[in-house]
Amino acid sequence: MEPVGDNGTVNFRDLRRAPLRAVAPYDPGPSLSELKARYGLGQIVKLNWNEDLFGLFPGVQEAIKDELRQAELYPERAYADFRNLVAVRTGADPTMIVPAHGIQSLVFSTIGVFINPGDRVVIPRPTYGLYRQACEAAGAEVVRVPTIGYRFDLDAMLGAASGAKLVIVCDPNNPTGDALTASEWEAFLERLPAGCLAVVDEAYADYLPAEQRPRRVDDVRTGRPLVVLRTFSKLFGLAGLRLGYAIVHPDLVPAFDAVQEPFNVNRLALAAGMACLADPSFIEARRREVVHARDRFAADLGQVGIGSWPSQANFILARPGGNDMEWYEGLLRRGFLVRPGSEFGLDGQLRITVGPPALMDSVLQAVADLRNDLVRETTTAAG
Numbered sequence: 034m035e036p037v038g039d040n041g042t043v044n045f046r047d048l049r050r051a052p053l054r055a056v057a058p059y060d061p062g063p064s065l066s067e068l069k070a071r072y073g074l075g076q077i078v079k080l081n082w083n084e085d086l087f088g089l090f091p092g093v094q095e096a097i098k099d100e101l102r103q104a105e106l107y108p109e110r111a112y113a114d115f116r117n118l119v120a121v122r123t124g125a126d127p128t129m130i131v132p133a134h135g136i137q138s139l140v141f142s143t144i145g146v147f148i149n150p151g152d153r154v155v156i157p158r159p160t161y162g163l164y165r166q167a168c169e170a171a172g173a174e175v176v177r178v179p180t181i182g183y184r185f186d187l188d189a190m191l192g193a194a195s196g197a198k199l200v201i202v203c204d205p206n207n208p209t210g211d212a213l214t215a216s217e218w219e220a221f222l223e224r225l226p227a228g229c230l231a232v233v234d235e236a237y238a239d240y241l242p243a244e245q246r247p248r249r250v251d252d253v254r255t256g257r258p259l260v261v262l263r264t265f266s267k268l269f270g271l272a273g274l275r276l277g278y279a280i281v282h283p284d285l286v287p288a289f290d291a292v293q294e295p296f297n298v299n300r301l302a303l304a305a306g307m308a309c310l311a312d313p314s315f316i317e318a319r320r321r322e323v324v325h326a327r328d329r330f331a332a333d334l335g336q337v338g339i340g341s342w343p344s345q346a347n348f349i350l351a352r353p354g355g356n357d358m359e360w361y362e363g364l365l366r367r368g369f370l371v372r373p374g375s376e377f378g379l380d381g382q383l384r385i386t387v388g389p390p391a392l393m394d395s396v397l398q399a400v401a402d403l404r405n406d407l408v409r410e411t412t413t414a415a416g
């Protein structure tokens with residue numbers, strides 16, 4: 034079909050790149066205002082996107098206010114101060130840091146650097162849906178390898194990686210919360226086929242104790258086939274400002290710079306990110322605070338008869354059973370927005386972001402009340 038028809042009208046579908054004609058955009062779901070109107074609610078607590086619910090880090094507001102005085106100026110293109118501070122905190126070299134406006138942009142940039150149409154990319158299933166979208170938009174062949182008991186099937190992923198260009202792993206994984214051990218990671222990287230690169234999304238790695246995190250910075254530094262993606266959207270609580278960075282071999286930095294737009298991180302995000310990194314002791318204290326709240330909530334769920342998968346992130350994958358959409362609707366009517374597991378192929382489960390204990394006590398009460406209501410309805414229907 035010609036892009037322009039006989040009557041002069043434009044067929045925009047045919048003007049698009051061929052891979053995009055079959056790719057659906059990432060669906061974030063209805064907005065809060067839509068949900069409030071639909072359910073007649075004045076307030077909804079968001080527990081569906083794994084945003085930080087524990088409050089801003091010290092100094093963030095002040096840093097943003099100070100930087101506003103220069104809002105008319107572009108940020109410094111090399112991001113030298115930010116890269117130097119990230120390097121200090123991660124043990125990387127500044128020449129290995131690629132700043133960006135969040136992991137989402139880095140996923141697309143990584144695909145732009147490495148993927149040609151027809152290249153194969155291996156991802157686990159379930160995992161973060163943006164990987165598949167970004168790869169298919171670039172014309173890649175995406176091979177999805179099912180997890181086993183919510184754990185990565187590393188042998189199957191390595192088998193699928195033969196002839197592949199990339200293997201993308203979210204570690205800890207979203208939506209399961211499972212994490213690789215350092216020894217599992219080392220064995221996986223050692224067996225990765227020649228010509229294949231591992232891309233690891235470490236959005237949730239900040240919730241792991243330092244001694245449990247694989248030393249991927251060292252892997253990158255020594256030239257192993259690896260790109261690491263990190264974000265300030267989770268533990269650091271800057272999801273609304275969009276800030277992240279990649280850790281790559283210095284030889285790859287020019288390629289990333291070529292596919293990213295210039296000045297792709299705004300001044301306010303950079304200032305806020307550096308404020309978050311200023312105090313390592315507070316970072317560790319906040320990590321412990323979130324982990325304590327997460328483990329407490331998982332234990333409390335067990336007390337009301339609802340199991341959950343062990344999580345290393347800031348969310349719980351709960352297993353209430355039954356129809357997860359009924360649970361989603363029931364909790365939403367009570368003012369809590371969670372993520373139904375069926376969106377990930379995990380029927381009968383719910384992904385619930387963890388917040389401070391007082392908030393999670395309210396969530397637990399809503400879960401217990403809803404469970405009683407559903408049991409009552411089932412008993413009545415059976416009788």
